[in-house]
Amino acid sequence: MIVAVDAAGGDHYPKAPVEGALLAVQEDESLTVLLLGPKDLIKKELEGKEYDEKRVLIQDAPQIIGMEESPAAAVKGKQQSSIVIGMGLHKAGKCDAFVSAGNTGALLAASTFILGKLEGILRPTIGAYYPTVKGFRLLLDAGANLEVKPEVALQFAKMGQVYCRNIIGVESPTVGLLNVGEEDEKGTEELKAIHKHIKDLPGFIGNVEGKDILSGKADVYLTDGLVGNILLKFGESIPATxxxxxxxxxxxxxxxxxxxxxxxxxxxxALAPFNYERVGGVPFLGVNGVSIVGHGGSSPLAIKNMIKSAVSCIENDVNGKIVSSLN
Structure with a gap:
């Protein structure tokens, strides 16, 4: 198995992605990592480190996409970047997955434009792990889709259930629709329409409120990307506060x-469940490949766990099960 790693992404490149990749291959003898980024930068970071050159490969990608760059413009204008080259290699079957702690928008754009969507998927989504008293659970959408139509929300819910069942290990994942009240008639017209459209989904428990998240009332918290991203950033601020x-x-x-x-x-x-390093990153669900994105401040440990997440998605055939869930 070959996992491509963006060695020019995140706040601490190339040190964090290179060291994280080395940790991953040390733990998994069947794994090969492909480091993408400016070749000289990667080689300099590898100096003095012990590694198997047959299992730690380098692919030159001289252009770097900054964290604040416009996603679409960066992907279009920087064809020699680690993200674009990495996605192209994944599309061509030269690697089995791509992981990055870099520009999330650029990664989403490249995943969608280059890899394409899985059969039957209307829109891909990005999730986020959210800590609860029952362990990490999944928040969808975390920022990729600021508005979500009912038929799209149903697909998000199904993809979230597949991911929870196969990666997080929840046997019968439940789905809760984030709203201002538990009653069916609560919320905006859009939320009412979503509720009506997904009410017959096995595992759907109806509307849930903000107070229900940390208590783990549901396994998949369904919302639009606007609310989801606000919740994600709020959750990230809790430990430090x-x-x-x-x-x-x-x-x-x-x-x-x-x-x-x-x-x-x-x-x-007590705050250990809030540590993002434990899970590393989450995939863009619905794209025709395995594309994992992590926190911009990812440490080597977080990068290693991102790679492990990619391996788990491949081994558990998450994409195949997502397609099957749509039927």
Missing amino acids: IMKLVERAVSKLDLEVEEIVAAQKILKT
Whole structure:
């Protein structure tokens, strides 16, 4: 299995993607990684590191797509970038998946334009892992589609269930539609139309509210990309905010060193479910390939887990099961 890794993507390239790729091949002896980016930059990062040159390959991609660049313009104008070349190689069957912590919009555009959509898919979607008291669950859509039509929402729900069942390990995934109330008639006309269209989907539990997310009332939280992206960014801010509040409280209390250490240990353990590094990234569901996107600040550990996610999607034939779920 060959997984292409964007060595020129994210806030910490090439160090994080290169080190993450090396961690991945160390753990999985059947895996080969293909590092894409400016060749000299990658080779310099690999200097002094031990690795098997037959399992850690390099593909020169001299152009770099910045995190703030316009997605469509970047993909069109930078044909020699790691994202465009990587997607082209994946399309041609030269690698089995592509992972990146780079420009999410550019990755979505390249995934859609180059890989195309799975048979029967109206629109691809990007999900996000959301921590709950039951473990990570899936939020769809997390920013790719700011408006979602009922027939598209139904496909998102089905794709989310396939992903939860095969990757997260939830045997019978439930779907909740994020709304301002639990009653069927609540919400905008668009939300009412979506509810009516997906109400017969096995596993659909109806409307859920914001208070139901962290408690894990559903396994797939269905919403449009506007609300989903706001929730995603809000969730990312929770750990740091809690840490600041605790630090402020500790400074006001006359605590012994042992008490401070114990409090820090408890807090670190409690906030572990919010650590994105544990899952690394999520795929663009609905594209005809395996394209995984991660947080821009991804560490080597996060990159390694992104690669593992790609391997899991391939081994569990997530795309084949998505197509089957549409019938």
